[in-house]
Amino acid sequence: MPGEVHLFGIRHHGPGSARRLVEALDALVPAAVLIEGPADASDLLPMLADPEMVTPVALLTYAADDPVNASFYPFADYSPEYQAARWAVRHGAQLRFIDLPASDRLGEHAAEPVDEATFLFEQDPIARDPIGVLAEAAGYADGESWWSDVIEENPSPGLIFAAVADAMSALRTETGSLSTREAAREAHMRIEIARAARDSDGPVAVVCGAWHVPALAERRSLASDRDLLKGRPKVRVKATWAPWTSPRLARASGYGAGVAAPGWYAHLWQSGDHETRDSAWLARICRVLRERGHFVSTASAIEAQRLSRALAALRGRPAPGFEELRDSAIACLCNGERAMWDDIAAELLIGSEVGAIPASTPLAPLLEDLQRQQRATRLKPEALERALTLDLRSESGLARSTLLHRLSALDVPWGRLAAAGRSRGTFRENWQLCWEPEFAVRLVENLVYGSTIAEAAGGRIVEAMQTEPDLGGLAALTRDAMIADLSLATGIGITALEEKAALTSDCGTLLAALPPMADILRYGEARAGTAEHLAALMPRIVVQAALALPYAARNLDAEAAGKLRGQILGAENAIQLAKLDPEIVAEWHGALSKLLDDAQATRIIAGVAARLLYEAELLEAEAAAILLGRMLSPGTPVADAAGFFEGFLESTGQRLIHDAPLREAVDHWLASLDEDSFTTNLPLFRRVFSVLDRSERRRLLDAVFGRGRSGAKGYRLLPGAAELWPAHQVRVLELLEKGAAQ
Structure with missing residues (x-):
């Protein structure tokens, strides 16, 4: 039957x-x-x-x-x-x-x-x-x-x-x-x-x-x-x-058969007794609020439960749903502030659970695609670390590089890009390869973005672009997409860059976008992708940043000044790397020049601007000495003087060894200081020159005092040096020499 x-x-x-x-x-x-x-x-x-x-x-x-x-x-x-x-x-x-x-x-x-x-x-x-x-x-x-x-x-x-x-x-x-x-x-x-x-x-x-x-x-x-x-x-x-x-x-x-609140539905399944379902959910809300640093009393939780049941009765519902519990939680646990609820709503209603599959699961398509590409590019996964140098001008080198960059976009760092060394060219990459077993699991996890490595990498980058609020981060994602030869994601990124740049006036945000944009233009030489749009967009951002810089550099605290200093240095490197039109570069250097005469400009930022202008040969050695004397004059607050000197010489102490005009300018200013000013600024000098190792300090002293030694008596001063340097400064420099010799 x-x-x-x-x-x-x-x-x-x-x-x-x-x-x-x-x-x-x-x-x-x-x-x-x-x-x-x-x-x-x-x-x-x-x-x-x-x-x-x-x-x-x-x-x-x-x-x-x-x-x-x-x-x-x-x-x-x-x-x-x-x-x-x-x-x-x-x-x-x-x-x-x-x-x-x-x-x-x-x-x-x-x-x-x-x-x-x-x-x-x-x-x-x-x-x-x-x-x-x-x-x-x-x-x-x-x-x-x-x-x-x-x-x-x-x-x-x-x-x-x-x-x-x-x-x-x-x-x-x-x-x-x-x-x-x-x-x-x-x-x-x-x-x-x-x-x-x-x-x-x-x-x-x-x-x-x-x-x-x-x-x-x-x-x-x-x-x-x-x-x-x-x-x-x-x-x-x-x-x-x-x-x-x-x-x-x-x-x-976007899941058509999805539910409004997966976290709430999971709670409905796990809580078998409907009588205690609402109290258990409110207990979860209280726990999350307390973890976020909010004070929540037990009495408030009891009132929230009473309110949720009253709301359910008023609305004709058989039991409180997550809407009633939400409303009662806002009223009783969040002090009526919707912002407090919004801070925890995603964690409660959506959740962050990630599933896991057995080891016996048949091979996933991303792993199959990886195996195909490993065979095509002749890259064998190995557990031991090995170096790999790729020439992007060859078809095989470009294919291998593209695969490794796509895997990196999927958080599968089979290859880690090493420093390019002395070469500034764009046609060579140095990788360190090492395959880890967990990379296979990460590939399976990325199946939610696509079933091929190219599709998944593009989908993951596009998702990140859609939630990236910062122009610099968006530019970095666009660069990653272009280097990985993900044309769709690159196009989406460039379009988003153009739209966000048009709406952005914050100087720091504009400056942070320049380094990755310069990389895009630079790598465009060696990649199949093109970046014609950015060739016009980057100069526009440089001009916007130049206009905003004099105002953005005023009256900053230490943390904000340090952040802006790093952004300025990164922008300068990007501008030089991109080889922009001289008129655009002149706009940028003009903005740096304005900082030197602005009394409200933060001194460490003004010092960085002076250094960049000096390195660009737009500030002569004599003018640099006069500027140092003005910025570090006895009447200048110690904090301002220290900031300018640090900004001007930080990370460039080595340049004093080889740059005689700059060394003479610093020499002249140091020699002009009286004993009290010199002693006051000693901690600043120590901080600036601390980046030099023992060998570099010895070479700097060689350049200052002359190269002849006189046995145990230390350095022999050049003729006239004793008259040029006051006795207190000679003693200090002799102490520095002893420190360099230890």
Whole structure:
């Protein structure tokens, strides 16, 4: 006798549906469990019961010849399909998927555009959102709230599966004809159900979306259903499991079957007793608030629970939902401040969980793609570290570099880019290669961005671009995309750069964008990608930064001054590296010159500006000596004098060894100081020259005193030096010489 078929219409990722389904399966004890899903991936279903499988996870199917053509089927702990699969494995029931094979779905994706019937079906409001139609009929504003009240959060929902089937039957009588694909899906499921009923010696449980229940309950001839499946496109597919994340289960991520609050739905599943569900959720809110440094009393939590239940009663809901608990938490725990709630809402409602898959999982497409590219580029993964030098002018060198840069974008640092050495060319890269076992896990985790290395790297960079608030960070991401030969991401980055630059007036932000932009222009020489847009954009940003610099450099504290100093030095290097038009460079140097005469300019910034102008030969040695004397005059506050001297000479102490005019200018200023001023500034001198090692200090003293030694008496002063240098300064320099000799 064929097995009796029982249809369970569920909502994907519904904890209430999952709980009622497990109860129904326990009561029915079916011999076979059939689940809506790609039939050709049924052999992977039992892996859901593997102890090493940690939700959220997703069933990934992809075309073997075109991995970009892929589909994900996510599962959470509270997904009814997931619980049904675990029940079947636990009770030894037959288990398989019954929906159209993935080979059909992916083949359809690669085929021609949708036909008219499919287009009309997708525009039908009932077919597009049947739950929303039921909610509207019940007086609800959205389907989420109605479904939660009736099923997910209702302590006594009654016979929900029969009620859902009746409701869907009524809805389907109001809709038009099905799309070609939907008709084929339901035909395939009917065929599979009939086969399972014929072969089973006990009840058959069918777990499917609520919308399909009436169609699967219909009696159709086998021949008519097979006719609907004729001529369907097919491709060769592969399937595996991939880790998923809680944020990607949210509807806000773009996932059509997602839920509004994955964190709340996980809480509904984990908290079995509905009487304590609201108090447990409020306890979580209190814990998170306290971890953020907020004071939350137990009395406030009790009041929040009372308020949430009162709100639920006023709104006619069977129990407080996350909206009522949110409102009561804002009122009682957040002092009425919505900003406090917004600070913790994502952690509570969305979550940050990441799934894990067993070690026995079939090879994921990113790993397969990596193996293909390793063979193509002749790069063998090795556990021992080895050096690799690439010439980007060769096809093989460029291909290897591109692969390593794409992996770096995926946080898989198989190769780490080493310093280029003395060469300033753009056609050579030095890498240190070392393969670590965890890199394979990271590749699997990146499947959420794409099923090929190029697609995943591009997707990850584009996602970072969309959330990057800083112009400099955006420029760095654009540079990474261009170096990795990710044309789509590069184009998106350049467009975003142009838009953000037009809206940015902050000097530090503009300066921070110049180094990565210079790298883009520089690497454009050796890469296939082009950067014509940036050739015009970078000069514009330089001019904007030059106009803003004199105002941005005024009256800064130590931390802000240090940050701006680093940005100015980075911008100077970028401007020289990019070889911009001389007029643009002159604009930049003009802005630096203005800092020298601005009494409000922070002195360390003015010192950096003076050094850059001196190095560019726009400030002569005599003028530098006069400037030093003015900026470090006895009446100048010690902090201002120290800042200018440090900015002027920091990291350039070595230059005093070789640059006679600069050394003589400093010499002249030091010799002009009286004893009290010299002693006051000794800590400053010590800090500036501390960057010199013992050998460099000795060479500097050689240059100052002359190269002749006179045994144990130390350095022999040049003729006239004793008259030029006051006695107190000679003694100090002799002490410095002794320190250099130790």
